[in-house]
Amino acid sequence: MGLRRFVLKRVLLTVPILFGVSVITFVLVNVAPGDPVDVIVAFNPDIGPAEKAQMREYYGLDQPVWAQYLRWVGNLLQGDLGEAITRNRSVNAIFMSRLPETIVLGLFGWAFAIIIAIPTGIYAAVRKDEMGDHVSRIIALSGISIPNFWLGLMLILFGALTFNLWPVLPPRKPLLHPDTLWFLLLPGITIGTASASTMMRIMRSSMAEEINKEYVTAARAKGLPERTVILKHVLRNSLISVTTVAAFLTAGIVSGSVVVEVVFSWPGLGREFVQALNARETNLILAITLFTGVALVIANLLADIVYALLDPRIRYG
Amino acid sequence: MALLEVEDLTVNFYTEEGVVTAADEVSYRVERGEKFGIVGESGAGKSVTSMSLMRLIEDPGRIESGEIRFKGEDILEMSETEVRELRGNEIAMIFQDAQTALNPVFTVGEQISEAIRHNLGYDDDKARERTIRLLDEVGIPEAEARYSDYPHEFSGGMQQRAVIAMALSCDPDLLIADEPTTALDVTIEAKILDQIEELAEEFDTAIQLITHDLGVIAKVCDRVMVMYAGKPVEKAAAEELFYDPKHPYTVGLMSSIPRIGDTRDRLQTIPGTMPDLVDVPTGCSFHPRCPYAEAACTRKEPKPVDPDTGMDATGTDADRAAACLAYTGDLAGELDYTVEVQGEDPRLQLGDHRE
């Protein structure tokens, strides 16, 4: 089976999962007592019961849940995420203005994680049970254990308040402005630390496992320098197992962005999400929750494909 | 000067359960172009001995003492770079299990030609050409097309051939073959052994063949060393070993080979199993399984001696040696076994090459 068919098959397999994701999201958000109309009414005591009913009818909130779901999915498939009732703006507009901010932050966190994790993981595996390994193990354990919001606060405390390297509130610059990179640094490190630590540990253990395999001895017996043995033979194999967990790390980046955006006042989807949760802005909550689900499904799909490309034994079955 | 001289090689493994002496004062030599066999059960120290030749013993193992002289130079004294120049180039290894010895994520061709590029300094095209020729020579059909196949696309026999091609790729002077055919079925085994022999002859390569199978020894080797629990217990020319075995363990191994036309009721195997090397019996480590053992065997450790004269035969030069108290006059009884030779044996045919 060719790669194209393999990808197609995997994409088709995600359809039932995406369906499940949309159902769970919708049910969760809609079992909540109260709806946006209640929120609006709370701010507007003049609105009478008749007008409330009228508003509910207008937004389709008087329909049974399954009908509301069908309507929502129908709109969704046409690219319409509905309206943010309390904000009087379409969810699409809010979503599209926030998405790039979050993607840039997430990718930066990812890049940070990979740049840190791969070399230190290799180092720790090669130096297994030596001093360097123990030290990096403790650092990685700390990186996993440190709450990201606290790490962010500490970075602000030292980076911005104590050493004045950054302004406390970064000035708004267009995303592609060179200065953005500088302001991305603290939130990027904050979001990437846990992933970097997890990935480093996985890198180390898979590398340490591969190093004991016979093909490594065989490569050494061929007279290849240790560098080639590690960086060519061992690395390629351990990257395969790292890929399988990369998708899982994406979940950490996505949920990390919620917290980190709040800490650093980063105007992305995560901060929008927390505001939407506080305001019970159903359509916006739905859209962002669904987006996180879709993002993870896509990450899994990509990991599967990269895995298949890296490992010739997978016959795209 | 012999091609390889191993003298008093001792290798220890420092495990959680204690220190394991995997190779205990092992001495032997391999001449140029010679086929030398090391035989014994799993865990007897055969592989450890071979890995030491390339200095590829890994943690928690350590080469404790001894000398390994290759063309007169002690490998154990060399720098890492010097050893690396030997590996693959002058000493090469055929691994026991080709499936695990090949890296699953690189093509078979690449894995052979990288050694050629590195050791012989060939460029990509020339290395590829040489690899294809080698693959063809070891009997892989359509070598050019199979060059870019991955290991899992090869059958077990073909993988083994590829590993042989890899070992021969840089014309080594010494080829270490560690159970090269154990993972294969009998018909392929015979073919592969023939091939190793032919190729070794063609390239004038000496072979150190490691096996647990006396039949393989009989087919291929000129001289043999039998190992038990990390120690060499008998050394002899192949023919001598079969017609006139001197150590009870060798005798036991030979009597446990099943033969066509065997008249005995049941196969005689050596009772018990080889001891765990963490806890080796005192005296002669074979005594708990030896029918001729006496109280003396539990106290005194036998040293390799010439079985005819009883003179010390521990050194590399000794061609005939057996480590049994029977030859030093410490045994009250005698080794009352007999070796009979009847007709022609279809299985145990000694090779023709000595004629």
Add this chain to the structure above:
Amino acid sequence: MSTQRGRIQISGFDTERVTEREPLSAWSEASRGTTQSRWQRAWGRFRRNRVAMIGIWTVAFMVVVTVFARPVTVAGVTIQPISLAPYDPSTILYLDPAADAGRFDPPSLTNPMGTDANGRDLLSRVMVGGRASISIGFVVVFITASFGLVYGAIAGYYGGWVDEIMMRFVDTVFAFPALVLALVIVAILGGGYWQLVAAFAFPGWATYARLIRGEILSVKQNQYVTAARALGARDRSIIFKHVVPNAVAPLIVQASLSIGTVVIGVAALGFLGLGFPPGTPEWGTMLDQTRQTLIQGPGGSIPWWATVFPGGAIFLFVMAMNMIGDGVNDALDAQQVGEAPQGGGE
């Protein structure tokens, strides 16, 4: 071209002499060491792991401090009267003329961790502040591990379409980041102790279910399960008597590593202002208040203590928990270093 060679026949190698004689020496094949059970060996290894033991003592210390910081009252009955904390965590000290304290007082002898924005004693708040997060961590892991165990065992054991449907659901739960689901659930149910338990339990069980199912699938191949079935044992008894005990080691590893994750999650929700009412002495919620002061700048000096201590407490606990988890993982891991070489390495 083979010359005339004979069949070699050995006689006189009489193995019965070995089997029938008295052993010559004390050595015997089974003489070495008593065979410990897997769990005994794991426990021994765990005890020798210094990092893990530091973790155990740290966690024990923090749990004790949290429990005894203030009296515990259940349904009007005081079940724990000891009070280690110097102040009531919600007493606003500057309103009390007896206490010489103001807002954002730096650490001093009377207030070793300083005071917070409302002039409350931070040490007392940090001591009490672990109650919710730590206990939720344990409760959630207990609930999710038990449920996941049963769920995964059923899916793995029955296989077929039962497995297919059950695991599709697990896949779907896995398609969300746990924190996002927890946020949505808390937003719906409102904050509070059991709401937070529900918020983390809902996404949490899926990991265990997947893990146990995988283990069951591999254990199922084993002969003794087939044998038990052949003997007519009932399905349920097979699962719980034979399969589960074997699959439980990875479950324990996962559980010990999950507690820290849940504690961070609870604190994160508190930090986002969704976990508990503002002012609650809870590690994450305490940071929620300092966030504003930190970013807006409190005019002049920075009350670093208000950020450093509550967050440091979370970090310390989670770190200790992960040290334990790592130790458990190492102790229960089947493949250990130093086991491999039996001499020949064949």
